[in-house]
């Protein structure tokens with residue numbers, strides 16, 4: 001059983017398409033949230049996610065697009081979130097408003113848990129790759145899962161705590177680990193559980209131009225070239 005893991009497409013259609021094209025055949029496709037926000041193609045990204053029957057949890061940017069509540073967002077993120085709310089078609093807004101805060105499923109005999117941020121703060125808490133074991137332990141000790149799948153940090157991560165695999169596939173639409181290529185992961189659930197991480201080139205210039213044309217803050221375009 002093979003599962004494709006992605007997170008944080010952030011309205012970046014070129015990046016999402018490149019990832020889906022590069023990905024081997026998978027039995028399931030799970031997205032850890034933030035379909036929208038930052039870039040200029042929220043409708044196209046939501047529609048592609050729906051067409052691919054991606055199982056998606058709600059991210060803080062999906063939530064902001066629906067509620068227009070941008071408390072806690074930096075000014076650039078807030079501006080993009082309100083632009084997104086303005087431009088999303090009704091049926092796509094409705095789709096986002098129905099996304100669950102987390103997902104639990106059993107696949108290949110393993111219990112999987114997907115969330116954007118963390119179990120105790122599904123939308124907003126960041127779990128970065130350098131999180132100390134002590135904090136990871138606190139977060140996941142009591143969680144009833146074998147595999148925990150995260151988003152939000154836009155950074156690839158793989159850790160094991162109490163025998164639980166904690167994995168973040170990295171960011172599709174706005175990677176933040178200084179590598180501008182779109183990121184995803186494949187989870188292999190066989191006798192052994194194995195994750196592999198993949199990076200894909202995409203047309204950054206095209207996405208950047210669309211951000212500029214939409215008159216979204218130009219910093220949101222330039223950062224894509226830097227992977228930050």
Ligand code: ZN
Pocket residue numbers: 008010034059061152153154
């Ligand atoms: Zn995000």
